[in-house]
Amino acid sequence: MRWLTECSAAETYEICHRLVDDDLTSELLTRLREIQLHRNQLLLEAVRRQVRGTDADAAFRALAELQESDPRLMAELLVLPQVGCWAVDCLRRLRDGEDPDLGYLVSFSAGAALRAGRRPPLRPGAFVPGLGTFAESGLVPIPSLHARANGLGLAVQLDAVDPYLAGFGRRGEADPVWWQRELGHAWQVLCERHHHAAGTIAAVFTTLVPLEGRGRVRPASATSGWAYGAIALSPPPDPVAFAESLVHEVWHLVLGAVEDVVELTGPDDGRRWYAPWRSDPRPLGPLLQGCFANFAITAFWRAERHASPGDERHASPAVERAEAEFAYRRAITFEALTRASGSGSLTGPGEVLVNGLLDRLREWLREPVPAPAERRAADLRARHRARWLSANPGFSI
Numbered sequence: 001m002r003w004l005t006e007c008s009a010a011e012t013y014e015i016c017h018r019l020v021d022d023d024l025t026s027e028l029l030t031r032l033r034e035i036q037l038h039r040n041q042l043l044l045e046a047v048r049r050q051v052r053g054t055d056a057d058a059a060f061r062a063l064a065e066l067q068e069s070d071p072r073l074m075a076e077l078l079v080l081p082q083v084g085c086w087a088v089d090c091l092r093r094l095r096d097g098e099d100p101d102l103g104y105l106v107s108f109s110a111g112a113a114l115r116a117g118r119r120p121p122l123r124p125g126a127f128v129p130g131l132g133t134f135a136e137s138g139l140v141p142i143p144s145l146h147a148r149a150n151g152l153g154l155a156v157q158l159d160a161v162d163p164y165l166a167g168f169g170r171r172g173e174a175d176p177v178w179w180q181r182e183l184g185h186a187w188q189v190l191c192e193r194h195h196h197a198a199g200t201i202a203a204v205f206t207t208l209v210p211l212e213g214r215g216r217v218r219p220a221s222a223t224s225g226w227a228y229g230a231i232a233l234s235p236p237p238d239p240v241a242f243a244e245s246l247v248h249e250v251w252h253l254v255l256g257a258v259e260d261v262v263e264l265t266g267p268d269d270g271r272r273w274y275a276p277w278r279s280d281p282r283p284l285g286p287l288l289q290g291c292f293a294n295f296a297i298t299a300f301w302r303a304e305r306h307a308s309p310g311d312e313r314h315a316s317p318a319v320e321r322a323e324a325e326f327a328y329r330r331a332i333t334f335e336a337l338t339r340a341s342g343s344g345s346l347t348g349p350g351e352v353l354v355n356g357l358l359d360r361l362r363e364w365l366r367e368p369v370p371a372p373a374e375r376r377a378a379d380l381r382a383r384h385r386a387r388w389l390s391a392n393p394g395f396s397i
Contacts, residue, residue: 020356
C-alpha cells in the first residue's frame, strides 16, 4: 500500500529506464502485481463504504476474516482480473443511481471460503468467480491451460463465462483441447526464440478470454486497465501469430500497471493524434500505450528474422514475413513516438520512456532489410494513412 501512494521521483525514473532497457525483472513484475492488488483493495473498500447496511455486509466480513487468517490466499484472489472490473462497474452504477451487482460479491466470498477449505452454502447452478459453476455433483471448474518448454511453465484459466470479463467483445468457442494445443505451440515459439519475453508473459498472463473470429488472418486481441492479467483473444491462425499477440497484450498490461503509479503524460488537453495502427484519432496517453506495445512487437519480429533458415536469394516464407513485419513495425512505432516526443505534454518519466525507445529504434532503423520488405512496409503505411485521412476528415497527419 505504501508504494502505491508514495512512489518517489527516483523510483518513477528507474521504472521508465527499466522499461526502455526491457529490464523487466521478477522483482519489478512482483511490484507491479502488488500495485494491482492494492488498487483492487482500495476499489473494494470504496464499494463497501457505499453499500453498508445491505446483504453485502456479511460477504465483506467473511472476506475480512479470510484476510486475517489467510492473507496469501486473499492476495491471489483479490488480484484476479474480474475483481477490478466488478468493483469499477459497481462504482459506476452507484454513481448513476443504479443497483450494484452485490450477488457477484456474495458468490466471490463463497468461492474464497471454498478455497480456504470451508463449506459455504452454494446452490446448484451458482457461478463462483475464478472457480467455476457449482453443480449437484460438485464444482465444475473453469478450464486451466498449461504449457512448458525450455524449463519455463505457463498456467492460465480459459474463462468464457465470467460476466465481468465480457467487455472485450463477443465471446468465442472455449474448447480447452484446441486452446491447450495451440497455446503449447505458441509457448514453444516464445521459449525457444523469445525466452525473456516468455518470462514476462508467465509472470503477468493469468486468464485467457476467448473471442469469436476463427479464420482471421490477424487475431483480434484486447486488454483492460482494470483487468490485470487477462487477455482476450480470437483463435490465432498459427503459433507465431499467437506468440506475437501475447507479447503485444502483455506489454499493454505492464505499461497499464506502471501508469497506476507513474504519470507519463500531462492532463488531456483535447488534442488527438494519428496512431498508424488505429482507425481513430487517439489522446496522447493511449497513443503512448500503443507505442510501447508496438515497440515490443518490433522486438519480437526482429528476433523472428533470424529464427528460420534462409538467405537473400532463397528466403523462407517465415523469414520474408518477419522481415516485412520488422520493417513495418519499426517505421510506424518510430513515427508515432516522434509525435509523442514533440507533443510538449510528456512528464519527466514520460520523456525518459519515449526518448529511450526512440534511441533504440534509431539503432534498429539502421539494420538492413531486403528491399521487398521495405517496399511492403512503405505500401502498408501509405494505405493506412490514406484510409485514416478518409475516415477522419478535418484531421491532418
